[in-house]
Amino acid sequence: MNDAVAPVQFLSGVKIVDLSQFEAGPSCTEALAWLGADVVKIENPKMGDPGRRLRPGQPDTDPYYFHVFNANKRSMTVNLKSPKGLALVKDMLRQADVCIENFAPGAIERLGLGYDVVRELNPGIIYAQIKGFGEGSPYEKNLAFDMIAQACGGTFSVTGEPDGPPTRPGISLGDTGTGMTMAITILAALYKRRETGEGHRLQVAMQDAIMHYMRINFATQGLTGKAAQRGGSKVVGINNAPMGLYPCAPGGPNDYVYIMTSRANPEHWDRLLKVVGREDLIGDARYLTPMDRVQREAEVDEVIAAWTRTHSKHDAMRAVGEAGIPAGAVLDTMELQNDASFEQRGIMQVMKHPVHRDFKMPGWPVRVDGKPPMLTSSPVLGEHTGAVLGEWLGLNAQAVEALRADGAV
């Protein structure tokens, strides 16, 4: 075991029936699992969560998508279309603190597990649902994937070059960003429930959740009266120079450093001139104030770039950062994975899986008393069916075997 991490038991004893799939739901329950909840994925016996991407009769060559959203959970297979399977899940819902689903609109009701049904079984349950579009939206019946939600939620409109097309941010904010808002609301509801015992229905739409992450763009619009614009790597609304990406040696696709001088700190410009060996420009009237530098932004950028082009991004980040000016190298996933300091600090952890090869991935980033929560393996399909039936419902091995023979699990 990695000494830099430790199990976190904040949510020990919290039972979660997880009917979710792909990413928006699983990213939510994974956060809760990392913090100690007993998250039981209910999966269909044939292929499981479609996020597993298993192909019948072929080896599973892409377990990584599933790994990253399903660490620290348990898997139980149930055939929800069999009466005995459905009855089992209902028995589990009677025991559960939380249940969550992100099926296509209407599907959970067709399965016979809509809110009205589940609330009858367990009035204290927190019943959480994630959809693409909100109830009452003109698109409430539409399917959504991450990119659809990001397009409709605004992130495309603010990403990309000012004179270029809208661009997809390369992260799945429509899914995981949504999952985080739901995890927060579930936990707040659980907190209150310790007093009241009351259940609640929680609902979030991916389009709506994206707008939560767009608040700064709405603030910029409040100021300018115009739709928030794309700024390339500049931040629209911060009018300063130098600020942005500067090319570094040896000129690879991610060999850039971000440098940001502050309008509020006039020393940044002078300090930066020293770093880049252009003390001769200190006090030069052409570049004296932030306003002067914005007007001559191309010249200013070239002063900086002439230096950064002869330095690696790491050297540039170090030198500029040590001079007290915010700076950051553009790092790609391979550079992050190969940087041993993340594993030493428990931010990246190696998943040891019973079937698949070791896989290093980011775990939960928050440290508790100095250590991030320990990562454990994503479950093999149905790995915990017997164990969960025993622990949650008191069924013995014989009873589980009978359910298997019936095709219920």
Next chain:
Amino acid sequence: MNDAVAPVQFLSGVKIVDLSQFEAGPSCTEALAWLGADVVKIENPKMGDPGRRLRPGQPDTDPYYFHVFNANKRSMTVNLKSPKGLALVKDMLRQADVCIENFAPGAIERLGLGYDVVRELNPGIIYAQIKGFGEGSPYEKNLAFDMIAQACGGTFSVTGEPDGPPTRPGISLGDTGTGMTMAITILAALYKRRETGEGHRLQVAMQDAIMHYMRINFATQGLTGKAAQRGGSKVVGINNAPMGLYPCAPGGPNDYVYIMTSRANPEHWDRLLKVVGREDLIGDARYLTPMDRVQREAEVDEVIAAWTRTHSKHDAMRAVGEAGIPAGAVLDTMELQNDASFEQRGIMQVMKHPVHRDFKMPGWPVRVDGKPPMLTSSPVLGEHTGAVLGEWLGLNAQAVEALRADGAV
């Protein structure tokens, strides 16, 4: 009051001493405030949170940045450099359930409110800290702003055109994305604390938190063995056509629709051909399988674009969506703000402020029993100093006046 929203009291009674500023900390505590916590911002009496962007002696023309990250909170001014002011905050910390700060590295210790001090005052407190880089990172002493964290956390490397430079996603994921991970951890700690009474220290770094949102990119790297790439508006790792942004009438900067056909659903292509009036191509051997279409992607894209260019993005989204194919118009902040359905559903709410003009903004996106939490105003600087001193510490008006006269509050 808007009937579509309701106050949510999940966290009523939770007392939070909020020493945070700008966005990464305030976005965390705002989520908790929306869910009912009593979040008291401790601000310096002169200018308050620098996120207020007040300029001395001038009218405040940019309250929006502050509004969007500080709704539903209270503000108390305290001069932390005066002994009486510091003593007051210590008295509040004795009463508090949570305290949070995101000052530059080392600053909270210099103020005399480091973890060791606060834990002595209140062993049950949840003490939360947000920094740019993690303890033990080579950059742990560096300042970070959103764009620095995004550069160093990987999002730039996966955003932008495949043959273009790295690009900043236009949302402040480095700040608000980090705040969400901390809010989740604080709530989990509070949940456990109802059993144990125990306090904990929680720490997160923005660079580390960004990697949480990059898990899908790490999964793609696991599959390919290469650093995750930029894909423009395509999703790297999903090899299918047609998929992506298509230009719409009348050709404005955000007049595009995202259309995504699924490899797993071969009917999508045939259905889409019907929508775009190209039934003649159904069954055409050149475009029969997903593999065929990927090989002729430019041709396939033109078949779709020839139709989308003659339709508005809204009409295109409607027609393609109704045919059962995932589709989403690229919407900008003004279009989202002007779409009345968000306000009708309580997803956008109008902030009524005692000083500034009405401002419509996204609130908390999760509905509780059908309604999102009600938005209330961001506080005027020091608006609640007297009220908080009375409620938390039992001080009367005279005692508050004496503290004011002393310059402590």
